Amino acid sequence: METRDVVIVGAGLLGCFAARALAAYALDVTVLEAREDVCTGVSRANTGVIYAGYDTQPGTLKTRLCVAGSRGMAALCRELDVPFSRCGSLMIACGEKAEAVLRRKYAAGLENGVEGLRLLTAGAVRAMEPNLTDRVTAGLYAPGAGTLDPWALGIAAFENAQANGVEFRFGQAVGAIRRNPGGFLLETDTETYQTRAVLNCAGLAADRVRELVEAPLVRIFPSAADYLVLDDLSRGFVRHVIFHEPEEKGKGLTLVPTVSGNLLVGPTERDMAVAPGATAAAGLAELRALCAQIVPDLDLDLVIRSFGAVRPNPYYVREEGGVWQPEARGIPSFTVLEEGGLVSLIGIKTPGLTCAKPLGDYAAQRLLAHLGGAARRPDFDPRRRGIPNLSAMAETERAALVLSQPDYGRIVCRCRGVSEGEVREAIRRGACTVDGVKRRTGAGMGRCQGGVCMERVLALLAEARGVPASAVCKDGAGSEVLHGTL
Amino acid sequence: MERYDLLIVGAGAAGMAAALGAVRGGAARVLLVDRGDRLGGVLPQCIHHGFGLSYFHEDLRGPDYAARFAALLADAPEVALRLDTTVLELSADRTALLSSRAGLERVAFRRCLLCCGAREKPIGALDVAGTRPAGVFTAGQAQKLVNLGGYDLGRRIVILGSGDIGMIMARRFTLRGCEVVMMVEQAAAPGGLARNLHACIEAYRIPLRLRATVTQVHGAARITGVTVRDLDTGAEELVPCDALVTAAGLIPERELARALLHGGTPPDWLGFSGNCEHIHEIVDSVTVQALALGERMAKM
Structure with missing residues (x-):
């Protein structure tokens, strides 16, 4: 049987970017995707925000990758011919408690090396975004933040990886993984694959894929979020990504002016009681109520669609009476587990989109270290042309x-x-x-x-x-x- | 650049009548453009009767009604017809950019009449929660798929909204051997014409639930059912179905004019006719209005 160097399980954003990173080396790489296309799971339904890097704990892998990803996004999008709007973000407070959060984030941002951060007065916020409620008391401006269509970035990475020799196989759900002297044997319904190393980027199923060969350690306890999409007649209503930091406990409102001119409004935070991708009536009503408070002039008759996003929250688990229970707190950083040639990315959520390339690169480096390195391919071309727009x-x-x-x-x-x-x-x-x-x-x-x-x-x-x-x-x-x- | 007295965008009932009206008003060069590949707009997919009762004093089907005007246009050398052609933009300098397989072309005109019809509200605009599976259609889209494509959309169908197209499609589905499980209407009275209520709903004993709405769509890959809520009692019921058709209202399609409006007012050279002017109940009144407007614009 033909032996591959790396099999990547899952062709979401991370799988595609890891594949692209490995394509720069003289390696035999295959991506196995359960579905019919790339980016059909967690990757495709989120706000599409490129974060500046002040939201995460200083010193973590997540922060390092987020700041790097944010800085490099414009160049990456030029290379991959993906529309990107570096519109900047404005986090807003409507009271003292939220203002304190903004100051904390500002300090964290400075420590994380985020460039251009500015704390703004209410007047300055209103001058930048006149359609926000006049209850705004302060703002935190991050010029480096932006937005893009997440699936567009993933599809571009897929095409570029494929053009550089990576094999993508669709309809290949991995049902079994066995370690053997050559590395791993993976089985799908129709095929078997022998490989030296495995990269597990299976999104919502990443914990289950890992447990095909390892004992439980980290599991995903997903939550869901509802979003509204407004007609592009709303273009210009806000010009920056707006993060409303709630004064009381509860979820704030995020407004995203997308690259296509639509306005995205979200998210709620709720249990995933309904099917993945589904919206909840209560969530949609909550969003409408929040809009009335934060952007009272927004015409909600312009809503053309709603969607549900999934957050793959990772938790360490321990066995209690035969059941794997999560620890009280979720895992704050990205979970990258390395287990003898099996690298698993489990529960990569916000800011996973911002980090897609640096995290793909990081995973590729871990695999290369396991494989004992590989020669760079001189003919690797990182550029991709999009469909004529x-x-x-x-x-x-x-x-x-x-x-x-x-x-x-x-x-x-x-x-x-x-x-x-x-x-x-x-x-x-x-x-x-x-x-x-x-x-x-x-x-x-x-x-x-x-x-x-x-x-x-x-x-x-x-x-x-x-x-x-x-x-x-x-x-x-x-x-x-x-x-x-x- | 080609120059025209009148550019008409949309060759449905309004556009065809407006072109004939313009010729009557003395226009020598009229350009009639449609993105579709045939004349008549939505008329070809309206294979039911009820057209022309007041204008022709005959009970015609949609395609026949369209054919009457198509025949008149064939004898009007003043009207140049471009099918399969999309008007990409109208400019303040009275030019329009046309796109078709033949190329990109800019034409100049003295006056312009938009006869672009209306679009249907999608499910996403209706505040319905749940999944977004296959098997959810708007009524006009369903009508085109069934009547022109010859496709089957489902065997057990729920219709949300009781506008005329929804009622006509309820009868159509029934005649094709599908079961219309329920027609759901938020208001206390049906939305469409009384004659459609009698001929399409009551005559076929289709269950009509007034003061109710669909609150949730179920099904992962394809739709498996909807939650129907009684707006008076709040009671909810799961109704299994394999297709949902929404007939929840039409919005005049005036996007081409948007960049030209100043405070909501279009320039004096631009007019609207048919459903893009306002939603008409019957096509005969569209014809009458468009004939008169086409003639008037030609004389302006």
């Missing part, structure tokens, strides 16, 4: 593209101005579901939420894959859009 093009450039490739002239999604050419290119690059096309092109993310374009996308997917439209899925196995053809 028509809405961002000058008229002449766009005209030339349509002339050479007419599919780019035919508009499929009117809300976002996405052409058939972009959809076809997304499919060519690996999109195999309606939501996969949506994440790669934005088709269906606008104000009509696919009401018009979904049918066209469905037809293009069916044509490209040579299947009937009734076989095309919205998002993963079993999610056929249609019920069949009568």
Whole structure:
């Protein structure tokens, strides 16, 4: 059997960035993903905030990676051709207790080496963001913070890793791992893989994957969060990422002006009582009530979508009467476990997006150390070109593209101005579901939420894959859009 | 750059009538643009009767109603037609940027009439919690998939909202052998026309629940059911289904004009007709309004 150097379990943000980091070396790397596409789990549903690095404890791995990730994000996004808005963040207080938190974060930020942090008066905050409540008493400005679409970053890393020789296998859920003299033997429903080392980036399932071969130590106790997405008619309502630090116990409000011009409002914090990705009615109502307090002029009739995000909270566990119980406090830093060639990233939550590249690099370095190093590949190319983004093009450039490739002239999604050419290119690059096309092109993310374009996308997917439209899925196995053809 | 007396965006009922009205008003060069690949806008997917009762004094189906105007347009050399073409933007200098497989083209015009119809409120705008599985459609989207695509959307269907398209689709699903488990309406009275209530809901004994709403969608990959809440008693009930169709209102589609509005007022060369002006109950009134407006704009 062919022996790989590294098998990565999970093609989320971290799996893709670790794969990209390893692709720079002369190694045989395979990524196994249970689902049909990259970034379908924890990676895709979060605020998309790039944190400046003042929220975490000084001296931790998390802080070091967050500050590095934040600083390097603009260069990374240029390299990977991913839209990034370094809009800065503004943490706001509406009272003395919250002001004290801001001062603490400011001090932590200075210690962490965050650049440009400034404590602001109420007047200065209101001058920067006139739509915030006049109850604001102080602010903490971080010019280095920003926002991007998390799936866009993950997809870019996937494409770049793949272009540099990493093999990605989809529909490969790992069901068994065994240590053997050569390293590890991994089994999926259909295949077995022999590898010298394993990187476990299985997101919400990372604890279970680790326990295929190790005794329980860290487990994920997920919680959920609700978000609202507003029509891009809300563009400019706030210009910075806004973190409202609550005065009383409870969750504050975060407002994110996304790179596409939408406004993201969230999150609530609640138990994951319903299915992953689901929203809770109480959570959505709570967000609306918070908006009325913090941004009273925000027109909530502009809401076009809500979504539920999952936080994979890691806890050390110990056995009590045959049950693995979590310790009272969660693990504050990133959990990177190294166990004889098995490296596990367990419960990587905020600021995991900010840290995706440095954490991927870090995991890659741990694996290299285990493998005894490897030669750098001279032909490694860190650059990736995205799908042509028509809405961002000058008229002449766009005209030339349509002339050479007419599919780019035919508009499929009117809300976002996405052409058939972009959809076809997304499919060519690996999109195999309606939501996969949506994440790669934005088709269906606008104000009509696919009401018009979904049918066209469905037809293009069916044509490209040579299947009937009734076989095309919205998002993963079993999610056929249609019920069949009568 | 090509120059036109009148640019009409959207070749549905309003756009077709406006083009004919403009010719009647003396326009020599009219450009009629539609993003779809056929004339008529949503009319081709409206295969039910009830069109033309007041305008033609006949009971036509949507495609037939559209065909009457398409025939008249075929005899109007003043009207240039571009299908499969999207107007990307309108500029204050009275030019428009058109995109199609044939290329990107800027055209100039004296007047412009938006006949872009309306869009449907998506489920995400409706304050419904739960998952976002496959099997959730808007009524117009469902109508197009079923009537033009020939697809089946589910066997047990819940319809949220009782607008006209929702009622017409309830009958359509029933005639195709699907079970419409329930039509749910928040208000105390149905939203659509009385004639549709009789012909589509009562005639087929479709359960109509007034003062109720869908609060939650269930199902991971594909929808398995919805929670229906009685707005008076607060009682909730899990209703199994394999498709949810929302018919919760139409919003005039005026996005192209947005950059040109000053304090809500469009420039004097820009007009709106049909459902993008306001939501009309019947197509005949769209035709009458658009004919008159097209003629008036040609004479301006």
